[in-house]
Amino acid sequence: MAQPVPSTATRRDFLKLAGGAAGVAGAPWIARNVQAKPAIITFARESSYVKNFDEHFQKVMVPAYQKATGIKIDYQIQAAGGGAVPQLVSMVENKSGADLAWVQQEWLYRDALVDVSDIAEAAGKEQGGWYDEIKALSVDNGKWKSVPQANIGQCMVYRKDWFDEAGIKHFPETWDEFLEAGIKLKAKGHPYGMSMGHGFADNYSWLYPLLWSYGVTVMDKAGKKVALDTNETAKAVDFVRKLYKEACIEDCIGWLDPHNNKAFLTSQISCTNNAYSIMVSAKRDLPEMGKVIDHALNPKGPNGQRYHALVPVTHGVFAYGPDPQAAKDFLRWTMDPKQFRPWIASGDMYFAPYLHAFDKVPEWDIEPRVKPYQKVLETGKLTSWPAPANRAHGAVINRWVVIDMFSKACTGAPTKTVIAEAVAQLKQIYG
């Protein structure tokens, strides 16, 4: 087990030196540091869809850490549904709140995070190495500013019974086949429900991979030049418009993230792009439906590739906290395989670690239908890809620039217009 608190010896050595040098004048400052071990560390994290995951943390890990170190962990659960980022932004702006957190959209406040390279590099070394793509998010100027915990996989969730009924024995391999299958399913009263509203994951988790599989990226690799203005983009936009009109439920262009879950669970749609929370809910509340849900990887595009959008969970330590070192020690402790593996397992693999040591762990075999969520890591890209994951990219996501390009087309706007509007916004954002 990793050493949980700052070494007492170091503190003593420091005190001896400081005491001798600073004398009485420095006494109050030293006194504050003598009690360097904090009584409590606040850890803010968006609530998990998997109840066991949060419970394991609170009932097993928190008491274990307190027993080992005497430090209490205050687990501040933030409401899921897009509210966490504004809360984190407020915390950073006010330099208050948590000591460490699931630092969603960390590009907004990387300067407020301490270097955690020692923790990330040690975890990588010990647990099979990191997937390369996640480094583009967590590593900034050669330093890890966050420790990746896991990916919340997003892929196709579908009703296998309805696909079978429509004569579709295997989930479509290409987007064209996906459209063809969707037309058949809609004719049978089972349309797709592909989110395109102002949500925060279920929209870009299929629209970005679709765009990429047409050979298009939003920006060039350096993040300097807009790369969206191409004929392939126009083809992708035309495809989505057709998919929406001929295969989807009308409502889906306005959907926020909970809506597709709700529509799926109420049997309104046959397929959507989502995390595996739909199956979690169905198995719990609708066991019959739970039996006929399956998952599949995103289809391949005209460039012959398939892609997935990563939804990363990364943990970072705030530099302005009263004791960042203590928070770092706690973070290091959570990444120790003794704690980390049971924690991940408690979430039924809803969270897929970016560490290769987890690629083939037996936990993936407990529910084989969940395995695609591990596979998405192989073709998973950050939404900034191939450009750096920075503030400008965050603004593109949070202003739904690419999403609205597609949804406007679905409402009837001409392809050229929607692309031109998106390009103009990108130029303004990237300056």
Add this chain to the structure above:
Amino acid sequence: MSEVVEASRATALAAPAHGSIRSGRLGALVQRESVFSWLMLTPPVLFLLAFLGYPFFYGVYLSFFRREVAGSASFVGLGNFVILGNDPIFWQAVRNTVLFTAVATVLKASGGLGMALVMNQSFRMKALTRASLLLPFIVPTVLSTVAWQWILDPGMGLFNRLLVVSGLAKTGPSWLGTPTMAMISIIMVNTWRGLPFFGISILAGLQTIPVELHESATIDGASTWGRFRYVTLPALLPVIFIVTTFSIILTFFDFQLVYVLTGGGPANSTHLMATYAYSLSMGAGQMGLGSAVALSMVPVLGLLLVLLTLYVRKD
């Protein structure tokens, strides 16, 4: 014995006499209207300065800077406003806000007037009905809006189930899924929530109209419409004006309802200035640009406040 009593009485009277001069002076000071009014005003003024004044002026300051979350600020003058001037989504948000405010206010004012006229009649369980009409106004907006999300659900929602079950439609409309329907839906929910404010305020106004006016109008041969047009409405105008002005302000700045129901989608068709300012500042981290959007709402608010002040002074 009586000497003792007299002596103690004298002491008792003498003791507070000294203090009463001091408290008398203080009392006299507090009695002065100028001092007393300032004493009463100070706490709310401090509160307003701290919780409204500071954020407002900080917002004004930010709007002249390119300032990102946890980043340093660089002065850009009117740069943010120039960017907004060329931003089609900003102008779409402005158009949406004006349309949303105008239609919702007209609906609330006319509906509220109707509600008040009905509630002013005598009928059984009048008090209970009046109290229950206030419910939409009392329930926290976020809570009621989540309920509306369910009501407007295309498949399982109350509206579409009623339409299908009653045979009026084979499938109900997509209430939040198309730009036009989404705008209609948010206006409808805003109207539902704001109607009681108009209804109850106008009802209070109605009850101040002397019955004698109606009686004399009836004796003079005025019809029901005539009594409403020439007696009720003129007497209600001051209330309607003030309630409408307040309502315009509240509707213009509405945020929660749209944030919960549509997030400004689909394709920005329900983005209001408040939600756009929020998405720029808190979502995209562009604090300067978001503040500029928020500041752009101030002239409208200012104009309304001037109108309101002039009207109140005239009275």
